[in-house]
Amino acid sequence: MMERDPLQMNVEHVNRKTLSKQVVERILHLLSSGQLKPGDKLPTEAEFITILGVSRTVLREALSALETLGIITRKTREGTYFNLKVGSAPFSDMLNLASDNIQAIIEARIVLELGLITIATEKITDEQLEELYETILEIEESKDNNYGQADKRFHRIIALSANNLILDGMIHSLLLYHAKINNHIIVREKEKTVAHHKRIYEALKERDAYKAHTAMYDHLRFVQKKILEGQQEKKGE
Known part of the structure; x- marks a missing residue:
């Protein structure tokens, strides 16, 4: 010490x-x-x-x-x-304040995950890559588009692979909102999700930060579009 x-x-x-x-x-x-x-x-x-x-x-x-x-x-x-790890209270409080502002939460997720994916290309372990691929297989084999938990694990593995004490609190809080914002997706497209996840996985496996960043950006913008479309459909009901 x-x-x-x-x-x-x-x-x-x-x-x-x-x-x-x-x-x-x-x-x-x-x-x-x-x-x-x-x-x-x-x-x-x-x-x-x-x-x-x-x-x-x-x-x-x-x-x-x-x-x-x-x-x-x-x-x-x-x-x-x-503390060895910074608590999640500050970030959690901000998310709670913005709990009805889906757009703000999506933007926060994009900013955080794009940073994390870049760090992950350097830090992710072979074991974590194996776990990542297993979630992709689970999504592929899922029925009735019921793959929310596997999707969440995919993003969680990448986030935690960054192994950053300062970011841990933010990651934990944001993952709690992952399921909430995904509930706003009315129509899921499993094939596109799998394709996006495979592209991210391959970039991480190659340790290519540029490819990983681009693949994650494209995926998150796809998710953002689906969520906002779901919100518009609910407003039109």
Whole structure:
């Protein structure tokens, strides 16, 4: 575990008139700048007060907010630590606020999955590739277009293969909404889904980031079109 002299850390001084939100940003900067890593112990309250120039009340408000967001854990007698994995609360809250805005959720999914597929070309394992292909076979063999779970596993395997602690919370939250937005698809086209998934699989197998990105983009735009068409049909009922 990394040990650093708290008083030597490069953290911008906080004006006493600012809110605890700015203290949160300063503490998060320790993580994003690499001065501290996930799992590392944070400075004590007394040290933070000296470093940031804030009152104990403001500091505790900031720490409480970070704990609620799942970013830190405070242990009695042991101190405060950055969690090994960032919690999903911030992203989940935003998704809940936008739960009726299907377009916004689809766009968030596109942005996240296009980034993940690029990372996956470098990190996905042979075992995960095998699991990925198994989901494609399951979709091919499904009856009555009942392949929602296999489709979800396909995207989940790719997302988790990125193996990124910061993104884990976002991935978990977005996958929860995967089924919800897919319920808006009125007419499913299994053959096209299989073709898209095979194209993505082959690109990942070849470790070709450009092909994988393009294949995932085409697939997600296809899904977006189907969902929006379903919404329009429901409005016309």
